[in-house]
Amino acid sequence: MAETKPKPKLNKKAVEMAKQEPKARAKNFSEVALGYPEEDAQEEASRCLQCPKPQCVSGCPVEVPIPAFIKCIREKKYAEGIATIKSKNALPAVCGRVCPQEEQCQKKCVIGKMGEPVSIGRLERFLADWERKNGSQLPPKAPPTGKKVAIVGAGPAGLTAAADLVKLGHQVTMFEALHVAGGVLMYGIPEFRLPKAIVQNEVDYVKSLGVDLRLGNLVGRIHTIPELMKEGGYEAVFIGSGAGLPQFTGSPGENLGGIYSANEFLIRVNLMKAFQFPDSDTPIRIGKHVVVIGGGNVAMDCARSSMRLGSDVCLLYRRSRDELPARQEEIENAEEEGLVCKFLASPLEFYGDEKGWVKAMKCIAMELCEPDAKGRRGVKKIPGSEFTMDVDTVIIAIGQTPNPIIQRTTGGLQSDPRHGTICVDDVGKTSLDGVYAGGDVATGAATVISAMGAGKRAAKAMHEYLTNKK
């Protein structure tokens, strides 16, 4: 028995995952991180202590049985390993790449107290990539319940809820407003961080479970939620329509040409493949001097995409480096690729040329002040500190709020008037009977995995609701 042998000395260092060289990758849209080869996955998996009471699992929003799948890797039972992950997580190839593991499962890893935690995300990715090469197996499905469920939005929350509900035997229809499924995984996160073929593969997996996907179908315009329930025969509805409405700074000159919302920029580049223009049909015009306003993961995605389109990029953030909300790994990647940051500065006004294209922006220096109730440092303008920068492209990445179409067309659905989010309880139940919501539409812009967690909790609650309903 392997367990009785003397344990090798604990390796405090995690196995590195190969990446494209910064100089090379800053010029292409291919994936930056290359994944573990089998031997590296074996070595990294061997570092797991297989704790009897695993802390990592409690750090995972969807409670993936982490030690169990790592054990499968050690024993080279890869098919069993991926099935173990998929018992809880329908999108492992996505989560293995874009989950902030350092804040979640890996933060709780016991080895992390002595050295580097086990690279759970990289191992998850290894199994997901193995499955993509070797073919997937469909999990067992409960007998049909005869209940119809509608999922609004095919993003991470909707895909997760759909997968769970269809496995429980319900008849699931997923309505997606865009012409492709995947939500932010398709339109938001760039190719070099999450290849779209991988997202499509995960979407196809959810479809193969038996989910009926309706593309280009905007709920609220074609059918409202009350119509789906009354006329469509759907007994429960999950709303996972995300946070798609871009915020702007409100500064004068913001409607000049060359000023994009992060959403517009990323939709052009990712969803519409403008980085391949003119082979693709939707263009993007980008100058030499790009300023990205904001400091979150979306801002990093915009900045790194701009560099790949050949621009010099400056990130303008009103707080300091310590407050950057983006993942540490993304900040490091971006800086390796040549990102310049300007901290403690905020835009005041944009100036255009005679053709209405942005040519300069006036900014003001900021200083940090006392943290607010949430512990986030406040900022204030430093009077007299205005300065001007020459720019030819500006990308505004200061956040998104939920799209209001569903809230406006669903009578009795309670939402937060300030943030536009749909009000839900712990399991995602809204003010309407049988209607659940989760992900960014309920929380405001957050992470892929938190949306998936919400989809999972709502699916469980919806199943109980449907089962108890006559």
Add this chain to the structure above:
Amino acid sequence: MYNIVSKTELVPKIKLFEVEAPDIAAKAQPGQFVIVIHGKVGERIPLTICGYDAKKGTVSFAFHEVGKSTKGLGCLNEGDSIDNVTGPLGNPSEIKKFGKVLCVGGSVMIAPLLLQAKAMKESGNNVTTVIGARSEEFIMMEEEAKRYSDTVIIATDNGSTGFKGLDFLKDLLKKEKFDRCVVMGPVVLMKDVSELTRPYDIPTIVTLTPIMIDGMGMCGVCRVTVDGEMKFGCVDGPEFDGHKTNFDELILRQRTMLPEERLSSLLWEMSGGCKCGRNKA
């Protein structure tokens, strides 16, 4: 897939498609638009709805072949299918009895304008419809205009038929009292007509056609300034108060991708244009 039931060339380079889309046909109203996507990396093309038939399950839209995407669309024929048609998007027009309504349409937007003229007529309004184009060759749907209006006026930029330019409107507005004006067409036309109706305080509704991508409030490329506020053409419009719209900003914003659009179109022509061979570019 959305089957093309009929294809009509209204005038050179302006085509009308009637497409099978029962879900959209059941919900469409005048003033709304659809997004049409064709091809694997095709653009999302916003087109104003110019007809719908809930019984037949069809919806119609007209388009002007100006760039690669619209030229490519124009290559499709009856019996072909479009990959995706999404809609109805945007807010419906306000249709009720206003009294005397002046409808002004230019170029390709004459088609959706007539849908609105028809609805206005059916709601008991007296409808005067102006249809305008560059020259006689491009005046379209005159018969339909007559069917849905009490009076039809033709105007062209070069005076080859009907009135030359918009000067006749000054006299018309002086002579007759209108309770509402609806304008659909090139931005310059909407701007000019709005200026002409302003002194008479005639509520003037314009249909803005900024660049759009998703068409449902996500990207913000369609932002326009109305009454000093930022609005999204797709979800707040597409109809706005012509007296409060910043048309000059819209004109600049419509042109932001012009060099790229030209390049794309040129490359398409150079590569032989339409690959199906039925409609050589």
